[in-house]
Amino acid sequence: MFFGSLQVLSLFQSCEWYILLKDVMASVENGKVVEYYPEYPKGPCVLVLQKNREGNPIHVVWGIPKNAFSPAVLVTAYKPDPLIWSDDFMERRK
Known part of the structure; x- marks a missing residue:
């Protein structure tokens, strides 16, 4: 499925937590990078902190x-x- 220039491959985990795609897309520009995984085998990935419509x-x-x-x-x-x-929510607890 394509959403503009975004390709959505799997929303399995998102469905478990009732996260809506429109919440993800609405907050992408204000996201903050938490962790970067440049060597991920399927290609570089980044973990981003975003907020849903309620600010969570x-x-x-x-x-x-x-x-x-x-x-x-x-x-x-x-x-x-x-x-x-x-x-x-920017750092893992030790």
């Missing part, structure tokens, strides 16, 4: 397929667990 945090993993420049691929989206993530 969501983590979204974006990727670019190996040997490609676009489109960006929505890998997964989930609600970050406050027991695993810092209060601002």
Whole structure:
């Protein structure tokens, strides 16, 4: 499925947490990079902190397929667990 220049491959995890694609797309421009995975086998990925329409945090993993420049691929989206993530959801707790 294509959404502008975005290719959506899987929303399996997103469905588990009831994250809407329109929430992901509406907040993509204001996202903050949390972690970067340049060596991911299927192509570079980035974990981004975004907000849903209610202002609640969501983590979204974006990727670019190996040997490609676009489109960006929505890998997964989930609600970050406050027991695993810092209060601002930018760092994993030690």
